[in-house]
Amino acid sequence: MTHQIRKVAAIGGGVIGGGWIARFILNGYDVAIYDPHPEAERIVGEVLANAERAYGKLFQAPPVAKGQMIFASSLQEAVCDADYIQESVPERLDLKQKIYSDIEAHARPDALIGSSTSGFKPSELQADMRHPERAFVAHPFNPVYLLPLVEIVPSKANDRALIDQACAFLEEVGMKALVVRKEIDAHIADRLLEAVWREGLWLINDGIASTEEIDDAIRYGFGLRWAQMGLFETYRVAGGEAGMRHFISQFGPALQWPWTKLMDVPELTDELIDRIASQSDEQSGHMSVRELERARDDNLVGILLALKGNDWGAGAIVSDMDKRFYAKAHQDVGKSAPDFSKPLELHKAKVLGEWTDYNGHMTEHRYLQVLGDATDAFLSFIGMDEAYLAQGFSVYTVETHIRFLQEVPAGTEIKVRTQILGCDEKRLRLSHEMRTPEETVIATGEHMLMHVDTKASSACAFRDPLSGNLQRINDAQKALSLPDFAGRAIRAVE
């Protein structure tokens, strides 16, 4: 009884609910939202703004058409025609159980229902439900629009086919669905996090370390490891050639004693709360929460892009999403049937913080990155897809002439206008103009490309569909005058 998911409802729009909403919307899904909080619209709007900013940096592909955000005036209105419902209300079991009864009263019987709970078991949430088989824990991590992990926890009452459907949907919006084998309080990740909290609170309570020192002990050390390998793979590597079995049997007894110490939870007295709050102010109080959010998101984007470069872990997911976004963009370009008699606009980009130099302006080679991406967008537009490449053909740039006309700061939106300056059997001469939204020309590029047989490493004639499409566009653009920068050399001085 599975069906395609088209409409999403979000019950609760705080930091977590807002993060879910942003992820759904930016993946093209309409979301109906119910949250009685008087400022819900503002809060969700702020999270969405952060998410759009981060996605602009994270993905190379042009963004997909955003889904619509519909604020419903009742839970009934939000869930009545939803295929997937995500509940993110405060962590009180009685409240959640009441919400599940309400959802059941108004939602379609085949709607999937995921709960953002970080602590409760699905069987607890399902206690009063008539159709418990379609409700499960879907526990995400803040910021929900960037961190891929979602813990999917079913109970014995769940229908496995529905769980599979939920996982497929959440993976389609770029998540890593980790299905937890047995329901337990706090699932998996928060068990680990709580253990660290407990130890961290003791370290502060006993005056061993401050909040900043604990954070430094994490982010300059094992935190860097954990962004890419977890606990076990890290120690498998550290253990060396002797292997995991050897490592774990050596390691256990060696650390037995500290392991068995200080296992209670320190009492959160007013004095301890006060100490933590003051230390945290001292550590991070020079930045507002908004500034910290942006710094966090920029760092996460950078880390995700670094892992994408190695096709590893969370980065491999970003890479998949980017491909999917590109595919959607090309479908859209295909639909719009552009006017070939004018320069084409096939590529957009936004100048990232890490693209800028010490002057705060886009670095030289990032101009060429944008121009190169525009060339890729053009090639993909004329039909150079994976199947074409798999035949052993590709297109290489052999010569490039760039004029840098304007400095651009981080955040600048760039669009690229592309014109064919000429082509023959094997060669293609292209120009790009990089422009701001206000049509200021930032830079120009003139490029000579060569069609190659990649196995023989030699030039060869374009094949269809490239050759036909090139001819068609070239014929249509012949009436255009050549840009004034074309065919020019760098002048001598002295």
Place this chain on the structure above:
Amino acid sequence: MTHQIRKVAAIGGGVIGGGWIARFILNGYDVAIYDPHPEAERIVGEVLANAERAYGKLFQAPPVAKGQMIFASSLQEAVCDADYIQESVPERLDLKQKIYSDIEAHARPDALIGSSTSGFKPSELQADMRHPERAFVAHPFNPVYLLPLVEIVPSKANDRALIDQACAFLEEVGMKALVVRKEIDAHIADRLLEAVWREGLWLINDGIASTEEIDDAIRYGFGLRWAQMGLFETYRVAGGEAGMRHFISQFGPALQWPWTKLMDVPELTDELIDRIASQSDEQSGHMSVRELERARDDNLVGILLALKGNDWGAGAIVSDMDKRFYAKAHQDVGKSAPDFSKPLELHKAKVLGEWTDYNGHMTEHRYLQVLGDATDAFLSFIGMDEAYLAQGFSVYTVETHIRFLQEVPAGTEIKVRTQILGCDEKRLRLSHEMRTPEETVIATGEHMLMHVDTKASSACAFRDPLSGNLQRINDAQKALSLPDFAGRAIRAVE
């Protein structure tokens, strides 16, 4: 009684000792090594090879001249003239105490002595020492050459001036010295790690999760957060505008119950060890430990570079090291007094894995990155330093013509040969040739640069020392013929 540190000794050359040795050597320090293990030289050599590979990717600046690695035949020979001694022998207190007695018998009385112990307190290590004031815990994290964190733990017996000196030295080799206020077993970071281990072992023991599932719960979720913020700053952000005090007082009671569960250590029975080892094989057994090490290092390099782009945390340290390496390289260039009548070789680079495209070849814009870095090296060579920039002058590239002649795979070493093609009061025309070590020309660049007043955003005349140096090199290079690619335009097709 502090003195400058010039000579380093390493007692123990396993994974941790080898990591220390690599860090010292690649920062230009000679290291005398004592390790009776018959394969110590091979093991240290392998760690050093990994470290050189990673540093080549991590730093833009040319590497500093490596320190020498001297394998000593006795502890006495290794420590007798050392200024800093790092002990990394197995975690047995009796063994460590014996080593400290031996070190004291042979080392200079003012030598600093750091211990890599992850568990023992400094007062335990100092128990039999006559001069306990100069021995302390300096606990690093694997891989030691990449992770900046080192926990410096003094006891009450320590001389604070000596601890400060140790921190200054370790920060000079690119570490983040975290001085722990009070000695406790396992210091700070391992307390947190052990808490996670304990919880992780229970999750496996109880059949809740496999090693891979636990690793995924970390690396797709909170692990990404922890590479850049730690525990407290992360939750400060998540807590939002209500602040840390509000967050922590809400958070404690809500999670009280799971916190107080399962706090014993599971017994490491043969069956549990077996389960962990088999799960780990299934998870990572398709890669050898060497392959995993390289993947880990590539990921860490990428993460560090991403954080460097945001000048954040561990990335800010990389940035500082890079500046220091550049400064050293420029000193060296200054010393060698190159022959100005020939093209200059001022920049080298190595093609990184993340610079390559899906074909495995260097991406277009990375060619321009190397050419741009070569231009920066030339400008810095003629005297454009921070003081010059601070006066409000800079040099911008206004036009670039690149010919892409050869595909290059990751790992290729590139050197750049630079020639002045002409200059006047405000303008400089340069050419670069990118070559392999075998002198194959990979690409050529012709560049027009403009000297600018950055406040007025307008061209202005070069100032000294740039103008004088430019004139000198231009005069000396006038006898050279112009490269054949200079002054050429992209040809028309069709």
